Structures are given as C-alpha cells and as structure tokens.
Amino acid sequence: MRTTIRVSAVLAALLSLAGSTARAQSANITATATVFQAMTVTGARTLDFGNVFPGVAKAVGVAAATSGRFDLTGQNSAAVNLSFTLPANLTSGANNLPIGTWTGCTNTTNTATGCTAFTPSASATASAFSGTGSLFVFVGGTVTPAANQAAGTYNGTVTLTAAYF
C-alpha cells in the first residue's frame, strides 16, 4: 500500500510537471513593398455639344462647362508632351458628321482660367506638371452637321498621348 501511494504521488507530480512545460518560440518574416512614382491620364469630363441641329455648326470652347477635360498626374514639375489623334468626321455607316477646329489649353490647376492655349494635333505640345504633380488639359471643338444630316449612330476615336521623359 505504501509503495503504491508513493508511486502514485510521484506519478501525479510527474504528470503535473509535464503539463506545465508550456514553452514559447518566435519566428520572424519581413513585410516589404516598393513604392513607385506613377503616371496617370484620366478622361475626367465629356466634351458635350448637347443638342445640335442640321446645318447649324456648334462650338464648345475650352472654358465652357461642357468642354472635355483630361487629368494627368506625374512627377512633380516634370516635363510632358501631349499629342492627339482626332477624327475629322464622326461616321455613321456612309454618313459623316464633320468635327474639327479643335482647341485646347493646359493648366496646373483644375480651371480653364489662365490656362495655356494650344491646338490639339498630332504634333506634340510641350507642357509640365505642377509642383505637386498635376496637369489638366481642356479640349473644345466644333461640329458642323449638314443641312440634311442623317439620323444614326456616329462613331469616332479620340486618342490622347502623354509622353514622359
């Protein structure tokens, strides 16, 4: 009897000791990221001619609330070239809706007031980002519907190219 109790007591102590050997261990990894300067060109506003009537040309100037606008972001104060590919006509099957007399201006703030005028074309126009990396490009134009302009869906492609150095 005495031996059994002694064994049991020792065993109980042993089990208790084994149950309390909680042990902590750590390991590390590294979280990494590389932040890059990015360039963005966003079409921010539609050039909206609204209602246009046959035989009545309609122009939208760069300062109009309905002028088109592109917003660019890039490196602070960096130079950038802007060029456009613009249609001479919007087409609907065999029908053309002439568009032209494109006008443009750039500004480092989001307003056409005090902007620098240019003529959008395939030739590059030199510009530059603001000291905080912003540039706004306003675009206007004129549509010239014929007196017998046909109904239909008129299509065209407009391309803005921003080249960085």
Next chain:
Amino acid sequence: MRRCVCFLVFALVTAARPLAGQSQVTGLRDLDFGAVIRGVQTTVAPTDPIRSGRFYVRHQLNRQVRVAFTLPTRLSRVGGGGNLPISFSTTDAVAQGTAATSSPVTFNPNTAITFTLVTSADFYINLGGRVSPAANQATGDYSGTVTLTCTFF
C-alpha cells in the same frame, strides 16, 4: 519497487524534454507587396501563393498551440524618409494542417488564437495584409518585421 522507481525516473526524464526538438516555428516566406503605386492601396490575400507571408509550425498531435502575431502598423523606408501604413484585416491569416484531411482555418491575425492539433502535428500559417501609400508617399523600398510567437502546450 526498484523497477517502478526506474520507470518513473525514465518517464520523468522523458517528460522533461518532450518539446525540445519537436516543437518549432519557422518563417518561410516574406509578405511581399511588390510594386506599390502612390495613392493606391495594395492588398495581398493570405491565399496568394507567392506574395503572402508564410510560417511553418510543428508541435504534437492532440496538443495545443497558441499563436500570436506581432504586426507592424508601418513599414519603414529603407534609408529613412518615410513610413508606409500597413494593416491586417480579420481574415488575413489562414492556418492549414499538412494532413490531407485538414481544412484551412481563417483567423484574425490581430488577436491570439489557440489551435488544438487533431489532424496533423504540423501546419502552415499564411498571412496577407494591405499597405496604403499616401498620394505623396516617398518612392523607394519599405520593410517591417512580422513576428509569430507560438506557445506550445
């Protein structure tokens, strides 16, 4: 009686070293957000096989492991000059045992959790997260340390 004492002594010696050499936690893979664009929040899912952070934990079957992350709130720019905010959501950690019958367990890396190992004695923990660069975040490399502490029972 003498035999019983020997048995107990052996058992005691054995019990004194059950965790050494059997329980471990190892960092296997860094949490890599890669190229991050200023002003654009970038997320890595814990299930991302390349970019997620990864740890390996081994203990004993039917025993418990308490895991706790020490997570950074910012990554520091290498060479100084900026901090990149980093955060971890409640579902950004996944534990997966190595047994074929193990199912992944999604958990919150921001709080400690205890696992009981019933299907396998070892498992992996994957960690995701997100960084939120400011629009004027300084360009360059950023890093921070993620620590996983396991308490083995």
Next chain:
Amino acid sequence: MPRQLALAVLLLAGLAGRSAAQGVVVAPHAVYLDHRTRSGAITLYNPGADPAEVTISTFYGYPVTDSAGHFMLQVPDSVDPSMPSATGWIDAFPRKMTIPPLTRQTVRLLARPPQGLLDGEYWSRISISALGGAVPVTGADTGRIAIGLTLEVRTIIPLIYRKGALTTGIAVSNLRATPRGDSLIARVHLERRGTAAFVGMARGTLLNTAGGPVATFQQPVAVYYDADPAFELPVRGLAPGSYRLRLELDTDRTDIAPELLLRTATVRDSVEVVLP
C-alpha cells in the same frame, strides 16, 4: 424649313459618375534594365469602374529640346545600327490584356540583346495604350440619334538598358536669363558627358544683392545628348534691379530608386540678371 434634328454629341471622356477614357496608372514612370538580369516589370492599375483594354508596344526615341527650350520626344523615321536602340530586342509579356476595374496587372519586360552587345546604355520607349470603351450619348432626342465614341489614352515612358560600367556627367554653358511678363526665363546649354544619359534635377535660385533667395524652380531633366532647356521662375512682385541666378544640376532624384541613379558631381553656374 430645315428639318429639326437634335443631335446630342458627346465626345471625349467622363460622363458624370463614369470615366470612359480612364487610362491606366503606370508605374514606374521610367524603367531601368540591367544586362545582368535582362528583365524588369511595369505595374498597371485600372482605377476605373470599367475594364480597360491595354496594349503594350515599344519604339525608339529620346528627349531633345526645341527652339523654345521645351523638352520634346525625338522619334527617328528609321533606326540604324549606330543608334543605341534597345527597341528591337525588348519584349513585353503580355502585350495585350484586359484589366478589370480596380485591378493591378504586372507586365514583364524581357531583353534579348544581340550577341556581342558592347558596354553602354541603350534606349527605348514603352507605349501603354488603354482603350476605355464607347461612351453612350445622353441628351435630348436620343430616339433616333446616338453616338458611340472609342476613347484611347496612351502613356509613353522611357526604358533604359545598361550594360557594363557606365558613367554620366553634364557640362553647363551659355547660361542666360530673360524677363518675360511675371516670369524669368532661364536658358542654358547642357552637354551630356560620359557613356550614359544624365538623369537628374535642375535647380535654380534667384538671389537678391544680399544673397537671399527670392525665387526658385526645380525640374527633373533627362539629357541624352545635348539640350538647351528653358526654365521658368516666377518673379512677380520682385523689385526692379540686379539679381543673380544660380543654376545647379545634380543627380538627386527622389522619384527614382537610388540604386538606379548614375551619380555625378553637381554642376553649378550663375549669371547676373536685371529685372525691369
């Protein structure tokens, strides 16, 4: 009486709440590849609500300045072997892709230079073209008339490939400055030295007679050959009289990873300026 036909014509991008020519965010803004690894990557991000169809292409070009001192991209009509063009042996993968909204896409760049390529720097331009899709018309009388516009935005960034140990430098001459309205226009002749393009910063400070700064500018510059850039300083409100314009060119660029910058000593020059 002419037939009344209302046409609602919408062009370019940006219906309210929808950006139709959104383009994609491109990073980095300049790619540097090393001959030892011959690979790199650019990250594209579509911040818009619509998928963006993206096409990658390359061509040879380098910056020059026009008569007004503006940086322009010179694109030769043809590329001959004497030109340091990397365009013919740089591939992008993928070249065409559709990026879902709010999604990033990595484009791998792989160089396969010709055998025996000499040490030096080789240039290309990467064009990232993003198609934003057709813009539906809004406005009056849309029952019979509609306009669909295809909008495309192109971003062109430089790619520089380097082989071997390269050096760069810049020589400054003919610094002059001319008042124009509320600005002072500084012009200078820059001549690249060494074997690689000078990529750095131009910093100008206008000092009064006491040596105190009254106007400054700073502009990133990339001089591949020679250039005659114009820099503009705001001088509105400055008193008429003598000033000194100090110009510095250095290679401290915070927008480019330090390990990618070729360093050279800062170059300085100054000139006396009289404001009317």
